[in-house]
Amino acid sequence: MNIKQCVHDNVDEIADLHQYFHMYPELSTEEFRTMEYIQKKLKEYNIPSVHIENGGILGIIDSGKPGKTLLLRADIDALPITESDINISKQKKYISQNKGIMHACGHDGHTAMLLVEGKILQENHNEWEGKVVLMFEEGEENGSRYLLQFFAYFEKHAIHIDGCYGTHVRWDIPSGKISIITGPAMAGVFAFDITLMGIGGHGSRPDLAVNPIDCFAAIYNGINTIRMRNISPQHCLTVSIGKLKGGDRINVISDMLEFGGTVRYFNENDGQQFKENLERILENECSNFGCRYIVNKKSLNYVLRNNEDCARIACNAIAKDLGEDVLYAGQPWMASESMALTLRVYPGVFSFTGIANAEIGSGANHHTAAFDIDDAGLATGVAAAIAYSLAFLAYTQPISFTAQSIE
Known part of the structure; x- marks a missing residue:
């Protein structure tokens, strides 16, 4: 032919x-x-x-x-x-x-x-x-x-x-x-979509509310340290947050925040390691801030x-x-x-x-x-x-x- x-x-x-x-x-x-x-x-x-x-x-x-x-x-x-x-x-x-x-x-x-x-x-x-x-x-x-x-x-x-x-x-x-x-x-991917639940309130009294935005800030900082603390520097891994929704008024503390993102890697063990560390960070920071969380989506692909x-x-x-x-x-x-x-x-x-x-x-x-x-x-x-x-x-x-x- x-x-x-x-x-x-x-x-x-x-x-x-x-x-x-x-x-x-x-x-x-x-x-x-x-x-x-x-x-x-x-x-x-x-x-x-x-x-x-x-x-x-x-x-x-x-x-x-x-x-x-x-x-x-x-x-x-x-x-x-x-x-x-x-x-x-x-x-x-x-x-x-x-x-x-x-x-x-x-x-x-x-x-x-x-x-x-x-x-x-x-x-x-x-x-x-x-x-x-x-x-x-x-x-x-x-x-x-x-x-x-x-x-x-x-x-x-x-x-x-x-x-x-x-x-x-x-x-x-x-x-x-x-x-x-x-x-x-092509990279494997770990995708996650999570809802944090706190207690809403007036912006003048954050002490009477539980702000899920504060909790997310701690979670986000923890996510960004996983790459350094848990993944070999010889391995390729990226993480990005592509979804973030929480509150719509400047003087109202929202009772809910949604966030999600993806992790990409060429070693499946790195993806599993990231997943386990994210789960630990969620548990710890939600406990620290008095929030609850729901995992809407969590998938690990090859x-x-x-x-x-x-x-x-x-x-x-x-x-x-x-x-x-x-x-x-x-x-x-x-x-x-x-x-x-x-x-x-x-x-x-x-x-x-x-x-x-x-x-x-x-x-x-x-x-x-x-x-x-x-x-x-x-x-x-x-x-x-x-x-x-x-x-x-x-x-x-x-x-x-x-x-x-x-x-």
């Missing part, structure tokens, strides 16, 4: 799909129109599909010849962000038509890439052996729990997955480049680790089919991904697809209103995925991998 030519013949399809998904974004677990359109396109490509309740869409391509089964994955949900019509430096070609909702992370590009990858593999199914499963995952921004529905479906229908591949567009990698990182590639053998297959395939100059020496990313769960179950690789292009103004950070994608970068991402697919399905050597538990 001439991968470059196949992708070149589909650049308009990639761009059209990206535009459609970008203009009509939907929030996590509300991707009804998105999934309907995905199934419409799969039918157009002669790829049978099934809707997995609380999971997403599966498409299955069968070459008609025995062989391995490779899972290709994309996420499909958007974010509650109002989009700017300007990127870093230019007017955007189009923006979201759903007010207050935006594909600010690139999942629209992921969905477009996976559809075209399926289209090309289906059209050329006589040139490879085995099966390819296309997994369109809903609700990724809400965590990884929706993946469990896919895993249950595979088990129920005796679908054995031999390996997996996915990609994430990345704002800081040039368009036309692909980065493959061996080992930890580090995304690429399999060493699969990363090598990917690098060799991309260098062979696209050219060594396409490979880019990227750095691990402190963002987190539900794909980490899939990579604990199946051997695979999660690449980074470059989308930064100063000429068109793309390169704003993810989760910002100025975020934009260079479609040429998506075309390179499609070519890389197909190169990996063909190489993996033809690979006959054993892959060193032990499945890990998912909790």
